[in-house]
Amino acid sequence: MEEKFEAIFQEKLEDLKISLSPLQKKKFLLYLKALQDWNRRINLTSIDEEEEIILKHFVDSLSCIIPIKEEPIEKVIDIGTGAGFPGIPLKILNSHWKITLLESQKKKILFLEEIVRILELTDVNIIWDRAENLAQNQDYREKYDLSLARGVAKPNIVLEYSIPFLKISGIFLAQATEKKLPEWETHVKVAELLGGKLEKTLSISFDNICRTFLIFRKEFPTPSKFPRRPGIPEKRPLSL
Secondary structure, three states, X not given: OHHHHHHXXXXXXXXXXXXXXXXXXXXXXXXXXXXXXXXXXXXOOOOOOHHHHHHHHHHHHHHHHHHHOOOOOOEEEEEOOOOOOOHHHHHHHOOOOEEEEEEOOHHHHHXXXXXXXXOOXXXXXXXXXXXXXXXXXXXXXXXXXEEEOOOOOOHHHHHHHHHHHEEEEEEEEEEEOOOOHHHHHHOHHHHHHOOEEEEEEEEEEEOOEEEEEEEEEEOOOOXXXXXXOOOHHHHOOOOO
């Protein structure tokens, strides 16, 4: 299995020009096995086939490094991380990052704790909470260089979750498909209300998948009323 896994993984990474060390490859294989094992007991992800996990979870997560590889990143928060995507793959690639994995479902928290132990990852903070609560906590508010939120909610909701966590000059990195890109562009003014600005977009392709990244840069502090209390961003999404 190990040789087949490495061959498939390396093939999928070629378009991104990302190279992994033997230790990193080993960690990804352990991650794959644990994910499949846990997924038989609890529903962590609808993607369960080896090649699909490699492409749609591992490689797709690692693609996030392309638009930010020149950024001086140390502290990262992955909001609604689920089974650890994209946060854990990026942590494996960038061992020096100090990363917070934020998840509101307890069953997924248990998996995250286990996988961090199995992979022997350090400087990983796993938090069971909602973004609306944690972003009002001064220990976490405006403390991060990078925020991530993959497939969590609609763009205007995700912006309200993510931008409050960023330091001034920090980045919220959004991933969009070609179909969803206009929806993101519609809510640029929401980012500005929250202290961010759409700085640039970058499209990349790998293994017949096209992703457009939107880089939102934090320019001024987020007004204290944001994010609003739990449930309100979904019920009354910001719109400008």
